[in-house]
Amino acid sequence: MFFIDTLEIEGLGNRSYLAGGPRAAVVVDPPRDVDQVIAAAARRGVRIAYVAETHVHNDYVSGGLELARLAGARYLVPAAADVSCARAPVADGDTVEVDENLVLRAIATPGHTPHHTSYALEEGGRAVAVFTGGSLLIGSVGRPDLVEPRLTEQLARAQHASAHRLADELEDGVPVLPTHGFGSFCSSSQAEGDTTTIGKERASNDAFSLDVDTFVERTLAGLEDVPAYYAHMGPANAVGPAPVDLTPPEPADAAQIAKRLAAGEWVVDLRSRVAFADGHVAGSFNFEGEGKLATYLAWLIPWGKPVTLLAETSAQIAAAQRELVRVGIDRPAAAATGDPAGWVPAGEALASFPRAAFADLATACEREEQVVVLDVRRDSERAKGHVEGSVHIPIHELHTRLAEVPAGTVWVHCAGGMRAAIAASLLDAIGRQVVAIDDGFEAAHDAGLTVARP
Structure with a gap:
């Protein structure tokens, strides 16, 4: 049998x-x-x-x-x-x-x-x-x-x-x-x-x-x-790929994290997008460990760039390591766990940005605030409908096209929130004012926004 x-x-x-x-x-x-x-x-x-x-x-x-x-x-x-x-x-x-x-x-x-x-x-x-x-x-x-x-x-x-x-x-x-x-x-x-x-x-x-x-x-x-x-x-x-090494990475303290950021390396925060928005190391990027981590991190990161992982627990670091070796990111340069307050030097505050729903975006538009709506979905998704007047840069192109995002507060959205969180972190890291829309795209029409459809 x-x-x-x-x-x-x-x-x-x-x-x-x-x-x-x-x-x-x-x-x-x-x-x-x-x-x-x-x-x-x-x-x-x-x-x-x-x-x-x-x-x-x-x-x-x-x-x-x-x-x-x-x-x-x-x-x-x-x-x-x-x-x-x-x-x-x-x-x-x-x-x-x-x-x-x-x-x-x-x-x-x-x-x-x-x-x-x-x-x-x-x-x-x-x-x-x-x-x-x-x-x-x-x-x-x-x-x-x-x-x-x-x-x-x-x-x-x-x-x-x-x-x-x-x-x-x-x-x-x-x-x-x-x-x-x-x-x-x-x-x-x-x-x-x-x-x-x-x-x-x-x-x-x-x-x-x-x-x-x-x-x-x-x-x-x-x-x-x-x-x-x-x-x-x-x-x-x-x-013929080499054997993998899944042993724990070198521990990183606040000074080392700051040093790696200053050197242009990638510091990736694996926590939820909610936790990241509430408080994170300035300059770090948010790729949720529970999302499509390997796909999007490997897609966006310059190949061979050293990456340091931040997470709440060592188990989350280990899970991320396992996922990343599958796409050839074999060894994190370092990792840190625990309270995010310990990832920055003493006395230094964590960065943050707001999260919102499409209804909040509609309210901001009604107030005639200087709003930039950034759609980071794929071309095929946008072709089925998009917020009228929005700027479109797919998430996998954003890191190399940040200069194309118009001036103003950037309200960034995708189809559900995960990719918008990645995009918001990329923009936040270069000092842009950003709002991450953590909402399903179908809510845009219900909120009163004009959705252009083919």
Whole structure:
């Protein structure tokens, strides 16, 4: 009898899988912090015999090579992938025996990347699941534009063909187990629901309901901006990532925090946006530990810039470290915990800024105050409706476009508050007067603000 365990990598919106039988298992698309995978295998009482990559990942650093080394497993990587690390190349149709009567079969599914490979798990010669990586997702497919702009349309067409190949070869009841689609920007759109099958996708996925030309046109039209850190993930995975070090960072006192800020390093406060707004170290940035920390910090920070982490507890620092190593931010320069008053020199006050709702913005506009409304949502979000007269700079561009924000008090908003808090901290750090709107965008119309819609 087989089992399949799902490992949720929530911060990045991905999944990894541990699948096997009574004695041995395969791990598909493991995260960088492999200790959790090893623990999952130990709970099952199985040996990790194989580690399989569906593709060279663009959105996170893989733990595949290190996991294979630690477990003494074979490291399966698509044969056409351009990698320099030691691996067992797999081609279309290749099979490996995971456990007695349990086989993993490689199925070439180019599209997300040219070498992308899915894996069918077969028991007694019949498929019981298919690991689709960045190929067929829940209601979507993996985006085809991460490799080379000149290949994007070709890969989109290949993605359409790969989805049809999976549906042609596998029965409708076979569960589809993708890596992407749960918040990852590697997906061309986000998943609705947690589970699916070949049959469900055949009935609802655009890859099956649209002809190839229409599918390609819609897929390319719907692509979002690519996070900047993606440029560093593929090369790291190709050479073979180093093992991670999750030991506690060097402790930082108030003097060291001030010194690092003066040197132009990033000091990142992981506390909630409410706590940060109430009182924080002047010049620090707010990336909530409970938000999409890895995605947005790695997207905005100049690559290689030293980062010091601030949090209430050491457990929060440890959680942030774990999340950040997954995107190649391997070692914080330092960290501090406890009362924020201890993060500044004695006698120095913490900085703060107000939070508000859209109703407060409407009141300020009625008073004819000098108000700048800054929308930091993505282009696709703004296209569906925006506050009339607002300035638009997506959050991932703001750090390099701060000079474009007009003079006046800046009321900054996103769709719900998290990105607005990041933006407010960036503006506050350069001395701008800022108000963070911690409110859902749907409240803007209800507050009486004019919302322009297409």
